[in-house]
Amino acid sequence: MTTVPFGQLLILPVLLFALGVLGVLARRNLVFILMSIEIMLNAAGLVFIIAGARWGQADGQIMFLLVLTLAAAEVSIGLALIIRIRARLPSLDSDAANLLQG
């Protein structure tokens, strides 16, 4: 069984994370922003799994489970907020929701 080197394994989560960040910054639609956040969370989860495999510890997988539940909770709250925002401002544009500016 050939093992992929640890350094190369990290390329994927880094790419995923960068994609997620770019998505948050570049997309204006709130749903896409939420999806991008999910991608970032998954990238972080992937790093936990890789690290668990690398050191042969179960902690990494446990942490991934935690991230998963967290992500689920976060999505439910996030979607609820988005629905409220959609109801209040008839748009999903994140820049339109700037009522908290100073």
Next chain:
Amino acid sequence: MMLLWLILVPAIGGLLAWPAERLRPSAARWISLASMVVDLLILLQIWQHHAGPIDITGGGRWVAMLNIPWIPQLGINITLGLDGLSLLLILLTIGLGFVSVVISWSEIGERVGAFHFNLLWTLAGTIGVFLALDLFLFFFAWEIMLVPMYFLIALWGHENRIYASIKFFLFTQGSGLLMLLAILALVLVHRRATGTLTFNYFQLLGTRMNPATEMWIMLGFFIAFIVKLPAVPFHTWLPDAHTEAPTAGSVILAGIMLKTGAYGLLRFVVPLFPLAAMRFAPIAMLLGVIGIIYGAVLAFGQTDMKRLVAYSSVSHLGFVLLGIFAWNTLALQGAVMQMLAHGVSTGALFITVGALQERLHTRDMRQMGGLWASLPRLSALGMFFAIASLGLPGLGNFIGEFLILLGTFRLHPVFAVIGALGVITAAAYSLILVQRAFHGPPRETMAAVPDLRMRHLAVMAALSVAIIGLGLYPQPIFDVAAGGLANLQSATHGVLTLAASDTGSKRAEGGSR
């Protein structure tokens, strides 16, 4: 224990007055009046039945003392002490507190209960300030006094009340912070020197420290107190706060709260740091003299009657600052007398302005004039107190000013002479007030306003009697104050004479070489 009740009675009265409003608005007023009367009775009881003065080693003679542990780990106790000085000031506090309740009877119509709660808590805090002999407790009482006052201005004040109340709060909190830092510094310096952590006044007296440290800590206290006094250049919160506060608030602010600054200087600044204070005295006296003249000139220029009276306070309290730092018996007695007389006369002037505003709905003197024709009693009383405020001999303010200047003249004739010029400017602003408001051609619009009613008239009559009494028969006041002032002077006397002999011997050595 009776001393603690002096503070607790108004505090409890306040707590009762708030809900009592739901029964009837006047219930809150009666409860407030009753708590003032009870407080007065307690004070007289203490004064009459004290078993001879209590001697505290190194601390002088006291009428009554109380010491209960509070936070013993940090050396904090509830230490209260009453001497002649605090007695007089508490008497003034209770008297003006009573007056404030009476004059608010018709002026305050909204949230009566909350108003009286704040009023009584301010008074409780003030009495605490005059009694506290533990620096932590003092700071505590100082803050208790300020916060309700903030609400009095912010909630029951006039047009510009938010600005004024925030300004008041920032100035007093800023100075309070400075005082807290100075207290902590003093306590820590004391612990380093002796190894005991204490906030007790008597133990902190005579703390040894190097001159530079002493000067810095002294300045911390000094600035905190002269903001409250107020002295130039920290006086600018006063005209706004006084002008915007409801009448009772102005009376308490001017009549009592300013005196806490003077009291702090007397009780803490000079006795705790005698050497630094005496080195600093010329500058402090200069500030006092500047305040006398500057306040008077500004008062002359005002068109808002309440602002005029407020600036006149700056001028009068300049005399107090001058007297305190002259630090001899004459000047100190004068300063105490000036505090009392100013409390009475300026309080009465604020009541006059309040009564005018209630009737005319303006404080602008350009819209007044000729009020004598329609309001003869109010005008006569207003003129009487304006004349008291310009220092007419035979009335209380004159005794205060004269003694202060006489005491100062021995040390710094120049300051005394400039201060005496303030008497001329005082005439200018007092008479312009009389002229613009009460004299001159009458205005049609003001012909139908009603004159003073019985309640106000009784209060003003009592204040008139007080100011005449202070002017013609002031000796009882001096006798009471003498004990307190002796405490303060004895606290500094040893250190000062030691220092004087040190420099004297150094000079002698220098001369012999």
Next chain:
Amino acid sequence: MMHALWLVPAFPLLGAAILMLSAGRLAPRAIALIAVLPCAASAIVAITIAIGFITAPPPGHAFSQILWQWVAIGGFDPAIGLYLDPLSLVMMLVVTVVGTLILLYATEFMAGDEGYNRFFAYMNLFVAAMLVLLLANDLLFLYVGWEGVGLCSYLLIGFWYQDAANGLAARKAFIVTRVGDTGLMIGLFVLFTHLGTLDIQPLMHRAVLAWPHGSNIASLAAALLLLGAIGKSAQLPLQTWLPDAMAGPTPVSALIHAATMVTAGVYLIARMHVLYALAPHVQMAVAAIGAATLFAAAVAALNQHDIKRILAYSTISQIGYMFLALGVGAESAAIFHFMAHAFFKALLFLAAGAITMRLEHHEHDIFRMGGLAKQLPVAFWSFLIGSASLAALPLVTAGFYSKEMILSETWAHGGAVPILWVAGVVTAFVTALYIFRAVFIVFFGEAKTPVVGHYGIRIMLPLTVLSVLAIVGGFVETPNGLGGVRLFSHFLSSVFGHVPLAASATETPLLVVASLVSLAGVALAWLLYLRPAPRFVAWAQTQAVVAWRNFFLSGWGFDWFYDRLIVQPFLYLVRINHSDVIDDVFTGIADGCRGLHGLLKQTQTGRIRWYAAWLAAGSIVTIAVAVIR
């Protein structure tokens, strides 16, 4: 009987208190009664005490009565107490008697005024304050009376408060005299700091012991006291308030000028004469100020139109004579002239009031009067007697004897003094000229303003009594050449230790000169104002002369000068600093904070992507820094 002394100031004080507290609820008749009775009562007490004092003088020719200890702290222990010696006795008598007459007159003069009650409350307080001033045994208590008369003059000058001009005159009087009062107060500081008491008699003893003749401290103290005296007595350069003080009702003017207030300065210097003897330079200054004032004021009086202003300047001038006498060490002459002046000046003012109250519109301008001798004979004769006494017409008037005494003492003082004497004599001439100018213009010629109304007994009686006093009041002290009666100066000798002048060769010529100049003044007034030559009238209208006349009319331009020098700069300062420049510092701090806030809040856009971008950028920078290090 001496122990009733405290009643003398207490009666008018009580009267004032009753009137004030009654607050206008009394009937006018009751007010009039309460107004006059206390003062009359204290006059009676004063006379009784005086009789007792003269027949059986108390030990040391002085009586003192301590009422209560006022203040006692740290060696400073002034008492509220009274001190009666011949000096205060004479003053007390004059004040109570003349005061009573003026009050009686005023009850009719002021009838129908809406402030009737207030007026008499103030008047009684005025008399009480003056009596306190005179009788005080302690300088601090004296200061109470001193400021008290200042206050009452303020209240009474501005009595008709609805006219803003009266208020201005009243404030001017109070503030100008307060400048002097402050000098007096500082003088008290000096005296107490160096001598340790303010009780007048011990003070004088200690001063003599502690200070050598001509010492600087003595001069300083004397000069400061002099400043106070100048302010109250309206001498140069603080005289400007007195002519404006005519804004008050005429009885007030009579009281201020004759009995109270302006003579306070004379009294103070006479009372402190021991101090002035220690300070010869200051004493010389007193004489010089007196001489300058008496001349300047007389010239100003010569150019006034308003009958009351003529009398006001005349008072300044006559007080100048008293200062001159004090300056040459002739205190009893000064007090003698004070007494004579009180009689004839009260008479003149009351007569002037009797004229104006009968004219339509209460006319004050002498050029709109005329021919009143026939229409108002009572006023005419009173005014004439008062004028004769003021002009010091020889032999028959009180003014002649008192003025003569001052002039001969001034001459006898020697040294550089002839100039003072010359000023006195020249002014005696001008005095006769200006007062008879008024007499001739007002009472002779053709009538210009109709006369209304009539006099009651309360006007006639004071005029009559004062007329008699203005004539016979001088016979208590006559020069050596004219009988050499010395009752007055003998009586005062226990206070001043001053011996009347011995007969000398120059005396008779001086007497003749003094008599002639006043007669010459009357004669010239006759020529110029009753039968004016056309050339004189034309000359008086030339431009240069008119300019000078206006200058003198304005009282030598002092008001203009003070206005530019003090009042305007002060007002300017007040105006530019109306909103307190120091507050700008604090509002500046607040504005700075607000500005900073404005900058920082730009970053709070409310756009979630911006925040995320900042978050990401911040994380990257932080990680980069951590990695690179």
